[in-house]
Amino acid sequence: MSRLEGWSIARRPALDQVLARRRVVCCVGPGGVGKTTTAAALALRAAMAGKRSLVLTIDPARRLANSLGLKALGNRETRIDDTLFQAAGLHPRGEMYAMMLDLKLTWDELVQRQAPSPERARQILDNRLYQKLSTAMAGSLEYMAMEKVSELRSSGRFDVVVLDTPPTANALDFLRAPDRILDVLDNDAMRILLGPMLKVSRIGLKLFALPTGLVLRTLAKFTGQDFLRDLAQFMVAFEGMYEGFKQRAGQVKKLLSGPETAFVLVTTPSPLSIEDALFFHRSLKADGISTAALVVNRVQRDPHRFGGPDSAPALREALQLAQIPDGGDPPLSQRLARTLVEQSTLADLDRRQVQELLRTLPDVPLYVVPRLRKDVHDLAGLWQIDQCLSAVEE
Numbered sequence: 001m002s003r004l005e006g007w008s009i010a011r012r013p014a015l016d017q018v019l020a021r022r023r024v025v026c027c028v029g030p031g032g033v034g035k036t037t038t039a040a041a042l043a044l045r046a047a048m049a050g051k052r053s054l055v056l057t058i059d060p061a062r063r064l065a066n067s068l069g070l071k072a073l074g075n076r077e078t079r080i081d082d083t084l085f086q087a088a089g090l091h092p093r094g095e096m097y098a099m100m101l102d103l104k105l106t107w108d109e110l111v112q113r114q115a116p117s118p119e120r121a122r123q124i125l126d127n128r129l130y131q132k133l134s135t136a137m138a139g140s141l142e143y144m145a146m147e148k149v150s151e152l153r154s155s156g157r158f159d160v161v162v163l164d165t166p167p168t169a170n171a172l173d174f175l176r177a178p179d180r181i182l183d184v185l186d187n188d189a190m191r192i193l194l195g196p197m198l199k200v201s202r203i204g205l206k207l208f209a210l211p212t213g214l215v216l217r218t219l220a221k222f223t224g225q226d227f228l229r230d231l232a233q234f235m236v237a238f239e240g241m242y243e244g245f246k247q248r249a250g251q252v253k254k255l256l257s258g259p260e261t262a263f264v265l266v267t268t269p270s271p272l273s274i275e276d277a278l279f280f281h282r283s284l285k286a287d288g289i290s291t292a293a294l295v296v297n298r299v300q301r302d303p304h305r306f307g308g309p310d311s312a313p314a315l316r317e318a319l320q321l322a323q324i325p326d327g328g329d330p331p332l333s334q335r336l337a338r339t340l341v342e343q344s345t346l347a348d349l350d351r352r353q354v355q356e357l358l359r360t361l362p363d364v365p366l367y368v369v370p371r372l373r374k375d376v377h378d379l380a381g382l383w384q385i386d387q388c389l390s391a392v393e394e
């Protein structure tokens with residue numbers, strides 16, 4: 001065991017060693033804990049070590065996106081510019097790419113790949129319902145993120161693809177998203193209900209199929225005839241493509257639950273985050289997927305462990321040396337000392353949470369990343385995070 005800022009952490013390898021053989025790394029966890037930051041830091045670390053890495057981000061913090069040169073990014077990977085590395089004093093042996101997921105475009109590309117003909121693809125892409133459905137369907141983002149990862153993986157262009165994920169109520173939404181989407185597309189109830197309209201639409205997709213029968217006419221009153229017609233045309237256009245979609249979804253699921261993929265669980269030391277993170281861990285486990293590593297991010301540092309002045313007399317002396325007046329009532333040195341005590345108490349709370357996590361998940365390598373002074377919005381900040389993900393020696 002070794003002491004790291006006061007808590008005991010069992011000896012464990014650097015995170016990039018843990019992930020060395022993985023080709024896909026998914027950073028999952030509750031909202032706002034640092035998933036995007038961790039994903040970018042892991043891709044940076046891989047690039048520094050000589051790999052071609054790609055971080056696929058989803059709605060990243062704008063400043064991080066900007067600092068990675070993602071301003072003018074479409075659905076294509078962008079190489080992180082050398083000048084950005086130089087500005088951070090970094091010299092990568094490999095290459096780092098970043099990409100922001102474009103939900104609509106990814107859907108469109110998938111439809112184009114799966115459609116039996118360009119005409120059929122066009123019919124679907126032009127369908128107003130498809131245009132709404134593709135971006136609004138629950139699970140759509142998760143499914144497309146996985147779809148993109150799978151596509152990038154099979155392209156062979158990258159040694160490792162790191163996926164940043166949106167805050168999801170359940171880690172398994174990712175694994176189950178393909179099934180859910182297929183359920184919507186291949187819905188028997190809808191098929192039976194729309195039966196008469198489907199028949200007419202099948203004869204000619206352009207034909208204006210009127211809703212007939214009491215149920216459909218009543219439904220049309222609520223949804224509008226156009227909606228029902230769009231729906232019927234959409235379902236006809238999709239016919240025969242379910243199998244392809246199913247196969248594809250199956251491949252995506254296999255990749256995710258296979259040995260090439262690692263799930264890195266990110267959390268903060270707050271009890272609520274930890275509770276969520278443990279729930280993620282358990283749901284992954286129930287599906288036979290182990291958590292490859294746990295990152296506890298934004299842990300409060302204990303000011304008493306920096307070795308700097310922390311008592312009121314020592315602070316008074318330090319202020320004198322820095323020629324800063326020790327004014328006010330109570331004097332500045334005393335107020336500073338009190339702040340340090342408060343910070344120390346918070347650090348102690350965080351330390352206990354980390355220790356509890358170590359006890360709860362003794363087999364999962366755990367990495368502690370302190371709360372940095374500033375938000376992480378450039379490569380230098382990411383590299384600082386990477387330093388915390390390295391080995392702990394005995």
Ligand SMILES: Nc1ncnc2c1ncn2[C@@H]1O[C@H](COP(=O)(O)OP(=O)(O)OP(=O)(O)O)[C@@H](O)[C@H]1O
Nearest residue numbers: 031032033034035036037167298370371372375376
């Ligand atoms: N160790 C750290 N120290 C200081 N700030 C941090 C640290 N890690 C992340 N941050 C900051 O915390 C904020 C949230 O981080 P991030 O966007 O990575 O979280 P997220 O889990 O991806 O959030 P969301 O669930 O909303 O996507 C960002 O402003 C980021 O710069």
Ligand SMILES: [Mg+2]
Nearest residue numbers: 035036059060
């Ligand atoms: Mg994020």
